[in-house]
Amino acid sequence: MKSKRSMLFVAQGLICALTLVLSACGGAAPATDVPPAELTGSLTVLDWAGYDAEDFWVDFKNTYPKVTVNFEIGASDADIYSKMKAGDQADIFHPYTGWLQFYVDEGLVEEIDTSKLTHWDKVPENLKKIGQINGKQYFLPWDWGFTSILYRTDKIPEGVDSWSALMDPKYAGHISMWDDGPGAVTVSSYIHGYDETAVTADQLASIKDEWIAQRDLNLFYWAGEPELVEGMKSGDIWAAYAWQGAYALLLGEGVPVAYANPKEGRNSWVGMYGIRKGTENLDLALKFLDAKLAEATGNNVVNLFYYGHANQDVMSGITDETLKQAFSVDDPNILNTTNFTPNLTAEQRDAWTAMWAEVKAAP
Amino acid sequence: MNTHRRSTPLALYYFGLVTLLYLPILMLFLFSMNSSASLSFPIKELTLDWYKKLFAADEILRAARNSLSVALGSSLAATALGTMVSILMLRYKFRSQNILIALAVLPLIVPYVVLGVALLILFSVFHIDRSLWTVGIAHTIVALPYTLLIIASRLAGFDPNLEEAAMDLGADYPTTLRRVVLPLIFPAMVSAWLTAFTVSFDEFALALFLAGTQPTFPVYLFSQLRFANRLPIMIALAVLMMMGTLALVLVAERMRRVK
Amino acid sequence: MTAPPTPSVPSSSLPKIRRILGRAGRGINQRATFWFIYLPPVLWLSLFFVLPVLLMAAFSFRSDMRGDLFQAFTPTLDQYARVAATGSYWRLLGISALTALGIGVSAVVLAFPLAYFLALRAGHRAGFYLILLLVPFWTSYLLRIMAWKILLGTEGIINSLLLYIGLIQEPLAALLYNRTAVIVTLIYVWIPFAALPILAALQRIDPSLFEAAADLGARPFHQFTRITLPLSLPGVLAAFFMVFIPTIGEYVTPLLVGGSRGFLYGNIIQDFFTKAANWPFGSALSIIMLTATLILIAFATRLIDFKQLFE
Numbered sequence: 001m002k003s004k005r006s007m008l009f010v011a012q013g014l015i016c017a018l019t020l021v022l023s024a025c026g027g028a029a030p031a032t033d034v035p036p037a038e039l040t041g042s043l044t045v046l047d048w049a050g051y052d053a054e055d056f057w058v059d060f061k062n063t064y065p066k067v068t069v070n071f072e073i074g075a076s077d078a079d080i081y082s083k084m085k086a087g088d089q090a091d092i093f094h095p096y097t098g099w100l101q102f103y104v105d106e107g108l109v110e111e112i113d114t115s116k117l118t119h120w121d122k123v124p125e126n127l128k129k130i131g132q133i134n135g136k137q138y139f140l141p142w143d144w145g146f147t148s149i150l151y152r153t154d155k156i157p158e159g160v161d162s163w164s165a166l167m168d169p170k171y172a173g174h175i176s177m178w179d180d181g182p183g184a185v186t187v188s189s190y191i192h193g194y195d196e197t198a199v200t201a202d203q204l205a206s207i208k209d210e211w212i213a214q215r216d217l218n219l220f221y222w223a224g225e226p227e228l229v230e231g232m233k234s235g236d237i238w239a240a241y242a243w244q245g246a247y248a249l250l251l252g253e254g255v256p257v258a259y260a261n262p263k264e265g266r267n268s269w270v271g272m273y274g275i276r277k278g279t280e281n282l283d284l285a286l287k288f289l290d291a292k293l294a295e296a297t298g299n300n301v302v303n304l305f306y307y308g309h310a311n312q313d314v315m316s317g318i319t320d321e322t323l324k325q326a327f328s329v330d331d332p333n334i335l336n337t338t339n340f341t342p343n344l345t346a347e348q349r350d351a352w353t354a355m356w357a358e359v360k361a362a363p
Numbered sequence: 364m365n366t367h368r369r370s371t372p373l374a375l376y377y378f379g380l381v382t383l384l385y386l387p388i389l390m391l392f393l394f395s396m397n398s399s400a401s402l403s404f405p406i407k408e409l410t411l412d413w414y415k416k417l418f419a420a421d422e423i424l425r426a427a428r429n430s431l432s433v434a435l436g437s438s439l440a441a442t443a444l445g446t447m448v449s450i451l452m453l454r455y456k457f458r459s460q461n462i463l464i465a466l467a468v469l470p471l472i473v474p475y476v477v478l479g480v481a482l483l484i485l486f487s488v489f490h491i492d493r494s495l496w497t498v499g500i501a502h503t504i505v506a507l508p509y510t511l512l513i514i515a516s517r518l519a520g521f522d523p524n525l526e527e528a529a530m531d532l533g534a535d536y537p538t539t540l541r542r543v544v545l546p547l548i549f550p551a552m553v554s555a556w557l558t559a560f561t562v563s564f565d566e567f568a569l570a571l572f573l574a575g576t577q578p579t580f581p582v583y584l585f586s587q588l589r590f591a592n593r594l595p596i597m598i599a600l601a602v603l604m605m606m607g608t609l610a611l612v613l614v615a616e617r618m619r620r621v622k
Numbered sequence: 623m624t625a626p627p628t629p630s631v632p633s634s635s636l637p638k639i640r641r642i643l644g645r646a647g648r649g650i651n652q653r654a655t656f657w658f659i660y661l662p663p664v665l666w667l668s669l670f671f672v673l674p675v676l677l678m679a680a681f682s683f684r685s686d687m688r689g690d691l692f693q694a695f696t697p698t699l700d701q702y703a704r705v706a707a708t709g710s711y712w713r714l715l716g717i718s719a720l721t722a723l724g725i726g727v728s729a730v731v732l733a734f735p736l737a738y739f740l741a742l743r744a745g746h747r748a749g750f751y752l753i754l755l756l757v758p759f760w761t762s763y764l765l766r767i768m769a770w771k772i773l774l775g776t777e778g779i780i781n782s783l784l785l786y787i788g789l790i791q792e793p794l795a796a797l798l799y800n801r802t803a804v805i806v807t808l809i810y811v812w813i814p815f816a817a818l819p820i821l822a823a824l825q826r827i828d829p830s831l832f833e834a835a836a837d838l839g840a841r842p843f844h845q846f847t848r849i850t851l852p853l854s855l856p857g858v859l860a861a862f863f864m865v866f867i868p869t870i871g872e873y874v875t876p877l878l879v880g881g882s883r884g885f886l887y888g889n890i891i892q893d894f895f896t897k898a899a900n901w902p903f904g905s906a907l908s909i910i911m912l913t914a915t916l917i918l919i920a921f922a923t924r925l926i927d928f929k930q931l932f933e
Contacts, residue, residue: 181898448663
């Protein structure tokens with residue numbers, strides 16, 4: 001069928017041409033002093049899976065209904081960073097603590113003019129500081145939470161008071177660690193009192209050996225919260241490295257779990273929004289970031305994902321008992337002993353991720 | 364075909380395997396009606412809630428539609444390319460022949476994540492934005508070895524004398540191809556197309572790397588997997604899609620038998 | 623089928639393009655047809671397969687991820703040196719290849735009866751039965767494996783059944799989260815696909831061969847070993863390689879059911895791309911795996927003449 005063949009050939013040619021043409025067209029109409037309800041334009045946000053749901057930018061949607069927001073999905077911090085490095089044209093992206101320094105060093109992020117943010121004063125100082133690199137506000141804090149050991153109170157009645165529970169032979173075959181090298185280095189640093197910002201090569205080697213040995217106690221590494229939740233629910237997992245989202249979810253399902261307050265202190269992480277350097281939609285992006293801090297959006301983050309939100313008012317407005325327990329809202333001391341994830345340098349990132357790969361490859 | 368030989372053990376084997384294949388599907392079906400949002404027994408309560416919520420979920424349906432278009436486009440392209448390479452492989456002799464065959468089959472050895480990054484590098488260098496097109500292109504590459512294998516197997520089995528005869532009767536080669544070869548290998552082309560479609564429809568790793576702002580269904584599913592309470596709706600959709608396909612297949616079989 | 627009358631042109635010159643040009647009028651059409659069939663796949667493969675892989679190979683000579691990724695850089699062998707220095711990666715590559723080998727053989731052996739049934743026993747229903755086999759693959763792999771895990775898990779159906787019968791006192795943890803689970807799951811997933819090339823090969827066997835053999839007194843077993851098996855060999859080998867080759871780089875299944883020790887080489891590669899944002903090192907690991915696989919294939923083509931299989 002020669003005609004079919006030639007049609008296909010032509011179609012292929014068209015596809016190539018069309019792709020090139022479409023990629024050449026880009027950019028949005030600049031935002032001018034137009035009333036919000038009339039403002040048009042488009043934004044692209046490189047975000048994690050699930051955050052593209054309207055619940056998480058509902059304030060922006062309501063204030064600027066005519067602006068189109070497109071989402072690209074990033075599977076991990078590494079994926080988001082790789083895509084930005086490869087020239088992704090998203091206007092806004094969503095990295096987490098630990099991964100912030102690189103964007104600044106590689107000139108990928110725009111400084112945020114906080115005077116244009118109407119909700120900025122609702123953000124607590126310590127969160128603002130975490131978004132500052134080299135003294136400049138490059139990132140806007142948005143979601144945050146704890147990392148600690150989540151455990152089944154019926155399987156571990158004596159309770160957990162230290163990060164070393166993740167390496168305890170008593171729980172062999174019932175431990176689950178997060179599949180992340182920097183996370184593993186963090187846990188070991190807490191246990192042994194290493195300075196997380198200055199882990200030496202020797203320390204890293206002993207950390208590697210430690211986690212190689214831990215594999216015999218570890219049932220599986222979890223990559224996403226559902227895996228973890230199912231594992232804890234079924235009783236396969238007794239103790240796990242976990243964020244408080246899993247804790248709140250399991251509490252809500254009536255599973256007997258507790259979220260430890262280890263003597264080394266909990267860990268805390270913060271999700272940040274950054275604006276790509278060189279974006280033509282700077283004003284619109286700032287408006288988006290501002291709306292991200294608003295109350296309705298914040299309430300959704302708390303109620304739907306069980307994550308903390310940067311808006312102070314949202315956090316103090318929590319009434320749900322499960323959530324209050326999850327965030328330790330009533331215990332101010334928690335934050336005092338919490339260690340926030342420091343930002344990695346590129347060398348640390350390479351070394352710690354390589355260490356983890358070698359743990360997985362070890363015989 | 365000798366059909367009165369005892370084929371019961373073989374038939375049992377086939378149906379046993381089919382049961383094993385469908386068992387997880389059956390479980391998914393049950394879970395899609397489970398009122399509890401988790402993927403475990405016991406089933407709390409049977410409910411059609413998730414299906415109702417599904418039809419309100421525009422993004423899910425859009426993702427499914429995206430997967431459909433990508434699968435359709437890439438499978439057609441892969442079948443066409445596979446047919447071309449098969450003909451080149453078995454009906455022609457030219458210098459770069461072995462290299463072409465090797466290249467067509469080589470995608471099999473490249474893990475999807477590697478191909479994904481390689482294509483991402485390519486598209487980035489040429490400033491081509493990621494989109495359903497880029498996903499589709501990747502899918503044709505990975506489906507090509509399969510379409511080639513299936514079509515070439517069939518083409519190899521049929522007598523080139525038929526083509527000679529046609530040409531002796533006055534047909535030129537293009538007509539011979541069109542009137543003799545293609546109709547005869549058509550069943551293999553359908554088989555190849557089905558395989559390519561299957562490969563593309565549920566493909567996740569490449570789609571994740573190369574998708575732009577429009578996710579395919581597996582990518583969307585992955586995105587929703589991150590948050591356990593969205594899971595049941597996704598399962599409901601997966602079950603629906605499968606039931607739809609099954610229904611189509613049953614109808615096709617019924618129609619064929621009526622003929 | 624009777625042979626056609628002696629053609630007016632030597633049969634060896636049809637349809638080999640180079641010797642046809644003598645035929646007035648037809649020559650140009652033949653040529654055009656050739657290019658028409660030749661160019662699309664060649665261009666497509668060169669642009670979307672060869673070029674990307676070459677670019678990635680170039681990346682493996684990059685020292686790190688600093689600066690503009692797509693500008694010229696000074697090449698270095700650092701990444702390869704680092705791989706060479708890490709023995710565990712080589713070991714894992716070998717294990718992955720061996721595991722893939724085992725899975726390939728098992729899948730083909732288990733798929734053969736399936737293909738046999740479809741080709742020679744299912745009759746007119748063969749197409750329907752085939753599609754029935756493939757339909758589950760149009761359900762999300764992720765979801766299917768999640769359900770499959772529930773089958774195998776400690777609270778799963780298999781364990782519940784065994785406990786109920788009394789065969790075991792405690793649920794078996796060994797069904798899941800180890801390398802065996804990875805192997806079993808992969809075989810399970812590959813069987814329907816492996817059946818396809820075998821089916822194609824079996825369908826090509828002229829059924830009159832069996833009649834002839836039966837007439838000559840051959841028993842069914844001999845018919846199988848002397849006719850079916852040898853003639854289906856191209857399909858069997860094709861099926862084996864179709865399963866073996868991609869499985870060497872497999873990484874999804876180990877993530878889902880492999881636990882802490884079921885990782886394969888593909889997982890390491892994936893980690894460097896998606897967790898470490900270390901494309902140069904990941905590229906080096908990939909190139910090494912691709913090279914190793916190519917060597918394996920070259921070795922195999924020495925032993926088996928593939929083109930011959932198709933003639």
